[in-house]
Amino acid sequence: MMEREGIKNYIEVDTRTRPVSRWQQFTQVVRRSVSIELLKGLKIVFGVWLKDESHTLIYPKEKLPLGPRYRAVHKLLRLVESGNERCIGCGLCEKICIAQCIRMETKIDEDKRKEVVDYSINLGRCIFCGYCAEVCPELAIVHGGRYENVSEQRAHYVLKDDMLTPIDLLKQQEEFPGYGAISPDADSKIKKTPLEY
């Protein structure tokens, strides 16, 4: 079908006449046999074979890049400059969580600042809605890109030590672009609206 600029491609109803009588059926068979429609299929498949344009990902060795909006297992971030925890223990994520899977314990430390003693997410209940990351005023709790969660114990990945960026890996921590950030290559993926052209 012709690709026309700015106009949606509609699928047209097949309006070719179908054979009704015996004679028409017979001529259709002859016509299709003589035009050798079967060989056209062979030709297409052979072209695909020569081009070798496989879309297969050899999965454990290759992985698809994830968009910044991808919502997998959570991470607790640190401040890159000081290495302090970003979480101020406000408890908003605990309040907004509709699956009620976040639990945090806080105390007032000797500097009269709130300190997060324990933070855990029950991944069995979590529905990965992203509200906790959206509500967090400090961009502390965010969704990471880890979607392979195979472990010996179900408590793994969900305790504070698992989620918090280790202090020695602080250099590798990427700043969270903010909840709902678009992909860096979003422009190339989106079809332009009529206002653009």
Place this chain on the structure above:
Amino acid sequence: MSDVTFYIIETIIKASLVVLILSAIAGFTTYFERKVLAFMQRRKGPMHVGPHGLLQIAADGIKLFTKEDIVPAQSIKPIFKIAPIITAATAFIAMAAVPFFPPFELFGRTIHPIVADVNVGILFVLGVGAVGLYGPLLAGMASNNKWGMLGAARTTVQFVSYEVVSGLSILAPIMIVGSLSLVEMNNYQSGGLLSWLIFKQPIAFLLFLIAGYAETNRTPFDLLEHEAEIINGYGTEYSGMRWGMFFIGEYANMFTVAFLVSLVFLGGWNDFYFIPGAIAIILKVLFLMFLFLWTRAAWPHIRPDQIMWMMWKVLMPLAIVNIFITGLVIL
């Protein structure tokens, strides 16, 4: 060494070579089939075992050999057990009368690479190939399974359909050559490219190729074991090495048909310009095997009623007309 002793030893060696080499090649063909099909469908095929999945054949072999041999409790056990042997054995027996390569000199004697040079070679190959369909038929009926039963019924449908076409279509080349021996057929086409029987008998070539596809249960005629409709047809209850024997039999049959077509229609093992005969026939067989995989990737399979319609109402009249015209020309 007397001639008789030599003949016996020679025949035993040739027979074991045919079985060993062709079962090994059948294994490799599964690898190439998966790769070619994958590339034609924009996939990669086996990739994980060995470089580019080359050791996948070994992995499959180990799996087949070590798998538990299950015989269903309600099946007819002797028939259930013997059915795969029929398929595998007839596939290799049929090769006894196929002259694979041109004769060559070894230890001062002329070796003919054919196990038994019977003078009704083509009749023997077609006949034993037809017996091979008893394998799926008995397997489906003995395994006490609905899908197996349907597969057996479809085997019969296929059998009564293709057999008439393969028999009638090969008749015209036989009339021209005047012999049923495959060596005679081959020698008839020794006069270069234009003496090939495909140019004298293009219709017979097409009909015989189609019937060969039906005989080996390949797409578009794989209605015996079509996964989307009847699970695996006659092979539903089979596992392990019993199923593997069906598999080897199917691939060995493909090679038999490929050799038959190249011998009867494509000039056989005659020298082709600068290409020596042995390499020429290998190239022809490889092309025909590739054609098997190619059509499997490109074409949909057809229904049982369509195969009967096509074989009986279209191809059989064509074959008879072809024989009639050939007869008139010869007269």
